[in-house]
Amino acid sequence: MIFLGLGSNLPSKYGDRFTNIDLAISSLEEYEINVIKKSSFYQTPSYPNKKNPKFINVVILVETSLSLTDLMSIIIFVEKKLERKRGKKNDPRTCDIDIIDYNSQILNLKYNGSDLTVPHKEISSRNFVLFPLYEISPTWKHPKTKEIISVLLQKLNEEDKNSILKIEKN
Numbered sequence: 001m002i003f004l005g006l007g008s009n010l011p012s013k014y015g016d017r018f019t020n021i022d023l024a025i026s027s028l029e030e031y032e033i034n035v036i037k038k039s040s041f042y043q044t045p046s047y048p049n050k051k052n053p054k055f056i057n058v059v060i061l062v063e064t065s066l067s068l069t070d071l072m073s074i075i076i077f078v079e080k081k082l083e084r085k086r087g088k089k090n091d092p093r094t095c096d097i098d099i100i101d102y103n104s105q106i107l108n109l110k111y112n113g114s115d116l117t118v119p120h121k122e123i124s125s126r127n128f129v130l131f132p133l134y135e136i137s138p139t140w141k142h143p144k145t146k147e148i149i150s151v152l153l154q155k156l157n158e159e160d161k162n163s164i165l166k167i168e169k170n
Contacts, residue, residue, distance in 0.1 A: 002062050002071075003100040003137070004028075009046055011057040012083045012094040017056040018169045020082050020095050025060060027078045028097075033071070037061040039132030039162050043165045050093045056167070059100065059132035068102055068118070072111050075099070100129055104143045119143055124152050127160040 006024050008017040015023075018041065029035060039059045046052035064071065075097045082095035099118050107118040123129055124142065130153050133140055140149045153161075 001104070001137075002064060002102050002138075003059055003133060004075075005042050005057060005096075005098040005100050005132070006054045007025075007057040007096045007128065008094055009053040009082075010092045010094045010148045014082065021056060021058055022084055022097050023057050024078050024096075024097060025058075027081060028062070028074065032066060033064045033074065035062055036099060039135045040166050041169060042128060042132050043167045044128045045163055046092065052132070055128060055134060057128040059129065059136060061136055066097070068107060068109065069097065069100050069111065071102075074117065076112070092149040098129075100133065101140070101143060106144050110122065125160070127156055127164045133163050 006021050008020040010066075011017065012020050014020065025035060025038065033161070037060065042056060042057045044055050046055060053166065066074070066139060075100070079095045079097055084093050084095045098120060099116075102118045105118065107116070109116050119142065120126075120129075124147070132148060134149045134153060138149065142145065142149075142152065
């Protein structure tokens with residue numbers, strides 16, 4: 001099973017944050033990436049600068065025969081198509097797609113000069129990943145720590161538990 005996290009906190013020429021996420025998902029499907037499940041939309045404050053626009057996030061479960069490197073190439077292409085500008089870390093962006101879990105493997109690789117770690121090393125503290133992931137896969141286990149997702153959710157601090165909101169698309 002492969003889980004991807006998608007987020008947006010800026011509009012693009014295509015539309016608002018919801019449109020960016022929907023368009024990212026349909027773009028991924030054009031490249032042999034089949035969406036099996038999709039979470040609801042969740043809204044969270046920007047991290048670490050809460051003054052930036054709020055994020056809309058979803059998690060999707062996908063199936064693909066693509067290698068991790070090929071999947072990354074398609075993700076980068078889709079982000080660029082949706083006008084993602086790579087500036088400083090945690091800058092606002094039109095589209096962000098992260099690989100949350102790639103077939104329960106623990107992977108480290110270099111991609112375009114960057115280090116890629118799957119699962120993301122901070123996944124256990126990311127409410128915008130854990131809540132939508134729990135919605136579509138309540139029995140998911142962290143590939144490295146083997147903790148089930150309900151335990152990871154319990155470990156979140158109160159601010160993180162209270163700052164996420166399931167929302168309807170406009």
